[in-house]
Amino acid sequence: MTAVITFEFPLGWLAAIPLAGALALSFWQHRKAGLQKSEIVRLILLRGTAFLLLAFLAARPVWITKEPRSSAARSIALLLDRSESMALEESDTSRFKRAVDFLRERLLPAFKSANLTIQAMLFDKNVEAADGAKLTSTEPKGERTNLGGAIAQAIGSSSQPPLAVIALTDGAANESADNTRALTALSEAGVPFIGVGFGSDQGVRTISLRTVDAPPAVPTKTAFSISAQLEIMNADDLPAFDLALFRDGQVIQKKSVAPGKGSHMWLESFQVTEEKQGEHNYTVQLFPPNLLNLKCVNALANTTVRIADEKELRVLYVQGALTWDYKFIGMALRNDPTIKLTGLTRTSKQAIFRQNVETAGELLNGFPNSIEELASFRVIVLSNLRPTDLTSAQQDVLARFCSELGGGILMIGGPATFDSSWQGSRLEQLLPVVFSAATGVQGLDRPFHLQLTDDALQHPVFQIADNRPARDVWSQLPTFTQYGRVDAAKPGAQTWAVHQTDDGPTGRRILMASQHYGAGLSAVLTIQNFWRWRMAKDSEPLQFDRFWRQLFRFLSEVGRQEVAIHLLDQELHPEMDVQVSLEKQPSPKNITDTSRKFFVRAEDSQKNVLHEETVELEQLHPVDFKFHAGKPGVYTVAVCDSLKVPVSTRAIEIRNLNMEFQDTARNMETLRQWASVSDGLAVKVEDCRDAADLVRAIMSKVETQRQNRQHRRPLGTNVVTFVLVVGCLGGEWLLRKRWGLV
Amino acid sequence: MKAKLFISCVIEHATGVLLLAVLLTMSSSPIIALGQASDDKHATFFMGRVRYSANDGNDCSGVGQDLMKLVSRASTLKIQEERKVRLTDPDLYETPFLFMNGHNDFVLTEAELANLRIYFSHGGFFFASGCCTNPNFPRAWRREFNRIFTNEKVKPIPYDHLIYRSFYNIDHVRCLNEPRDIQLEGLFYQGNLVAVMCEDGLCCAFSANNTCNDGKGVSPEDGQKLTLNIAVYALTH
Numbered sequence: 001m002t003a004v005i006t007f008e009f010p011l012g013w014l015a016a017i018p019l020a021g022a023l024a025l026s027f028w029q030h031r032k033a034g035l036q037k038s039e040i041v042r043l044i045l046l047r048g049t050a051f052l053l054l055a056f057l058a059a060r061p062v063w064i065t066k067e068p069r070s071s072a073a074r075s076i077a078l079l080l081d082r083s084e085s086m087a088l089e090e091s092d093t094s095r096f097k098r099a100v101d102f103l104r105e106r107l108l109p110a111f112k113s114a115n116l117t118i119q120a121m122l123f124d125k126n127v128e129a130a131d132g133a134k135l136t137s138t139e140p141k142g143e144r145t146n147l148g149g150a151i152a153q154a155i156g157s158s159s160q161p162p163l164a165v166i167a168l169t170d171g172a173a174n175e176s177a178d179n180t181r182a183l184t185a186l187s188e189a190g191v192p193f194i195g196v197g198f199g200s201d202q203g204v205r206t207i208s209l210r211t212v213d214a215p216p217a218v219p220t221k222t223a224f225s226i227s228a229q230l231e232i233m234n235a236d237d238l239p240a241f242d243l244a245l246f247r248d249g250q251v252i253q254k255k256s257v258a259p260g261k262g263s264h265m266w267l268e269s270f271q272v273t274e275e276k277q278g279e280h281n282y283t284v285q286l287f288p289p290n291l292l293n294l295k296c297v298n299a300l301a302n303t304t305v306r307i308a309d310e311k312e313l314r315v316l317y318v319q320g321a322l323t324w325d326y327k328f329i330g331m332a333l334r335n336d337p338t339i340k341l342t343g344l345t346r347t348s349k350q351a352i353f354r355q356n357v358e359t360a361g362e363l364l365n366g367f368p369n370s371i372e373e374l375a376s377f378r379v380i381v382l383s384n385l386r387p388t389d390l391t392s393a394q395q396d397v398l399a400r401f402c403s404e405l406g407g408g409i410l411m412i413g414g415p416a417t418f419d420s421s422w423q424g425s426r427l428e429q430l431l432p433v434v435f436s437a438a439t440g441v442q443g444l445d446r447p448f449h450l451q452l453t454d455d456a457l458q459h460p461v462f463q464i465a466d467n468r469p470a471r472d473v474w475s476q477l478p479t480f481t482q483y484g485r486v487d488a489a490k491p492g493a494q495t496w497a498v499h500q501t502d503d504g505p506t507g508r509r510i511l512m513a514s515q516h517y518g519a520g521l522s523a524v525l526t527i528q529n530f531w532r533w534r535m536a537k538d539s540e541p542l543q544f545d546r547f548w549r550q551l552f553r554f555l556s557e558v559g560r561q562e563v564a565i566h567l568l569d570q571e572l573h574p575e576m577d578v579q580v581s582l583e584k585q586p587s588p589k590n591i592t593d594t595s596r597k598f599f600v601r602a603e604d605s606q607k608n609v610l611h612e613e614t615v616e617l618e619q620l621h622p623v624d625f626k627f628h629a630g631k632p633g634v635y636t637v638a639v640c641d642s643l644k645v646p647v648s649t650r651a652i653e654i655r656n657l658n659m660e661f662q663d664t665a666r667n668m669e670t671l672r673q674w675a676s677v678s679d680g681l682a683v684k685v686e687d688c689r690d691a692a693d694l695v696r697a698i699m700s701k702v703e704t705q706r707q708n709r710q711h712r713r714p715l716g717t718n719v720v721t722f723v724l725v726v727g728c729l730g731g732e733w734l735l736r737k738r739w740g741l742v
Numbered sequence: 743m744k745a746k747l748f749i750s751c752v753i754e755h756a757t758g759v760l761l762l763a764v765l766l767t768m769s770s771s772p773i774i775a776l777g778q779a780s781d782d783k784h785a786t787f788f789m790g791r792v793r794y795s796a797n798d799g800n801d802c803s804g805v806g807q808d809l810m811k812l813v814s815r816a817s818t819l820k821i822q823e824e825r826k827v828r829l830t831d832p833d834l835y836e837t838p839f840l841f842m843n844g845h846n847d848f849v850l851t852e853a854e855l856a857n858l859r860i861y862f863s864h865g866g867f868f869f870a871s872g873c874c875t876n877p878n879f880p881r882a883w884r885r886e887f888n889r890i891f892t893n894e895k896v897k898p899i900p901y902d903h904l905i906y907r908s909f910y911n912i913d914h915v916r917c918l919n920e921p922r923d924i925q926l927e928g929l930f931y932q933g934n935l936v937a938v939m940c941e942d943g944l945c946c947a948f949s950a951n952n953t954c955n956d957g958k959g960v961s962p963e964d965g966q967k968l969t970l971n972i973a974v975y976a977l978t979h
Contacts, residue, residue, distance in 0.1 A: 322977045324838050330979065331865050334934070343978065353909070355978055535864050537835045537857075 012058030171667035195671030203665030403518020408555025414528025418484020432493035
């Protein structure tokens with residue numbers, strides 16, 4: 001241990017100058033008063049000591065100690081990953097075997113030469129100490145990789161923190177609950193993390209059934225799709241495999257799937273029609289081809305569909321003038337009996353044109369001024385409108401429709417209507433984009449292609465073709481020629497599509513975007529003549545139709561249920577407590593409804609009740625509860641009102657997903673991040689040609705950490721100093737009193 | 743300068759008054775050239791005037807423009823100049839509303855029929871009118887349009903169809919020269935009306951005040967109402 005005193009405010013020593021002057025003056029006064037030399041010296045010594053201490057304190061002294069060079073008592077913690085991803089074989093050997101060989105044949109001898117001791121541990125989702133025999137006999141089959149937990153355990157397991165933590169791993173960590181604890185431990189102990197990465201950066205061949213999607217509710221005798229999202233990674237040429245659809249446990253359809261080449265994700269759909277009302281559980285099972293080194297991440301996924309002749313979804317299409325978009329969107333919805341399109345078009349300043357109204361009086365006076373009149377609609381489309389076409393009161397009603405009733409709003413426009421005139425309006429506040437201030441821009445009629453963002457490509461709304469990647473399908477859309485320019489997406493908005501070439505202040509001009517607004521959702525489409533897609537000679541009208549149906553369903557579903565059921569956990573797996581949050585939504589039927597008492601029940605797939613309670617719910621005050629999901633399967637959370645009438649349900653699928661094979665590529669980025677926060681090191685194993693060099697690099701990091709690790713303690717601000725100063729000044733005063741000077 | 747301003751002011755006011763009068767009463771005034779046809783690229787309604795066979799799309803010249811202007815009465819939308827289009831042009835698929843008229847017999851090629859097949863299945867709409875109650879054009883139209891789809895034939899559109907109520911409520915339209923109702927005919931695709939034809943000189947009625955077809959076919963008032971209904975139907979169905 002080495003120590004040194006430094007001063008944080010050296011200029012404080014300058015205070016000694018006037019103090020020295022004061023001492024000289026008192027010396028002269030004492031001489032003049034006729035004191036003896038010995039008496040003067042005693043007085044000056046006492047006062048000078050006190051002054052010196054005060055000047056010392058004014059310079060703010062700090063006591064700094066540094067740790068000694070590594071002592072024999074401290075070892076190096078070595079973490080060996082035994083999760084299942086380490087069992088993946090590359091170049092005829094598994095990652096785990098390669099890591100053990102590297103440790104035994106190269107790393108341990110190098111540490112031994114450097115007189116360093118090793119504390120070895122095996123980790124997956126847990127950590128345990130291991131000796132040489134255990135290291136070699138262990139099978140890598142851990143279900144999870146908790147690197148953070150292992151680091152924290154390695155640092156905290158003994159009274160003395162290790163000199164360094166070395167992890168031999170593929171970096172594919174899939175548990176993050178202990179990361180914060182590990183970061184704190186690394187930082188407080190000043191221990192560098194050294195990550196040595198095993199495996200290939202590309203990963204191995206995997207196949208996975210990611211999700212199964214179906215509409216939550218479908219009328220009887222209506223065809224609907226159950227879509228399975230499949231993914232293959234690193235597979236050059238996979239043979240065809242089978243996919244089966246089960247309804248309530250019985251196989252009802254089976255198909256053979258040709259997966260194609262390369263890494264990609266795609267949808268496979270089953271068309272289903274149900275004759276009777278009821279609720280069915282649909283399961284899709286993937287039968288992967290029996291190939292060496294092909295890992296199946298997940299082979300089973302479920303969804304629940306309620307077959308009911310429920311009230312149709314109503315869309316109100318408000319137009320400033322008749323447009324072709326209205327016609328073609330109407331065509332898209334024509335064969336869907338569950339969506340009803342109602343048109344409200346301004347035909348002159350004083351005249352309106354209504355279409356598909358339900359009663360003679362509906363919308364008779366144009367766009368409603370009260371929210372009650374909009375309550376029967378789930379989505380409102382505003383097309384070709386200028387701000388002056390809607391009064392402030394009507395815009396306010398629209399905002400409340402979205403935020404309070406959970407309705408969906410879609411604004412369609414083009415260069416003639418989508419401009420800065422909307423800036424500052426009530427309606428602009430709820431839209432996901434910032435309007436451009438520039439007007440009269442030339443060239444907006446030049447042909448351009450629409451480019452979908454990655455968010456949109458993964459979004460169910462944009463999955464418009466079966467068995468083909470969304471990117472391919474959307475890239476084949478025809479060119480469009482008219483678009484309104486917006487400057488940027490608002491914070492929290494999701495951009496769906498951008499212009500191919502036109503750049504705005506924050507990137508490519510946005511053509512489609514959406515955002516949550518209160519309980520609802522708002523979206524914009526800034527292309528004027530989107531109908532060109534359906535008309536184009538080479539287009540497939542069914543894709544256009546499917547897009548619009550899916551978009552309207554998406555916009556309508558957001559706030560549809562009276563009580564929203566949210567899941568607080570991002571990742572669900574068996575043997576976990578599922579956290580659920582319930583939030584009351586405004587009721588479109590009766591927005592003044594004040595009933596707050598609800599019954600909530602959670603059941604497993606065998607209808608065993610796992611949780612049941614009465615809850616008091618009100619808007620903006622969510623109530624949380626949890627239930628234990630022991631096994632994989634579909635669990636149901638149902639909320640009933642005070643009359644025991646179901647108002648909301650949500651199916652929650654708990655799957656035994658093989659997280660270890662979800663991403664099989666070596667993840668050096670994870671190791672680099674751990675190394676970066678601890679001033680450590682992350683290296684690929686193939687770059688460690690000489691283990692002695694690696695040990696030297698590790699020890700260099702340890703030494704740097706040691707150098708940087710200082711203990712600072714303020715000096716002098718204690719009782720001893722205080723007593724000393726008071727004692728010196730008090731003694732000096734007593735002497736002067738004794739000698740008759742005071 | 744002042745005189746110019748005065749004239750433009752008078753024209754502007756007169757236009758407004760006349761438009762209002764026409765909309766409210768649908769009078770038989772021949773002055774209907776008050777629309778907003780322009781070459782505005784932002785215009786949302788435009789019509790393709792079909793060139794076919796030996797016909798260059800010029801029969802009853804002005805009828806296309808008058809149709810466009812008629813549509814402008816039913817909407818605040820901007821109207822573009824008519825486009826001349828052949829059934830084999832790529833532009834066909836950018837023109838959701840086609841208008842065709844003529845006096846004479848004609849034959850469509852296989853390529854034209856194939857394009858119309860795609861055009862209709864993608865949502866296009868076709869409005870045809872025989873000129874001056876000449877039977878040759880409607881006869882040819884029926885024959886040729888019966889060739890488009892194997893299972894769909896041209897048939898009369900009954901008066902309970904939505905096309906008679908898409909803007910005005912039309913119970914029936916009497917023929918001026920025969921004791922019968924005017925009968926629109928149509929071609930359907932998957933249950934949707936995609937092409938409409940009137941053999942009784944409908945274009946003469948709404949465009950030329952029936953002067954070329956005097957005493958025959960449809961009255962100008964009925965012709966304007968019927969035509970507007972067809973256009974609005976095309977825009978909304």
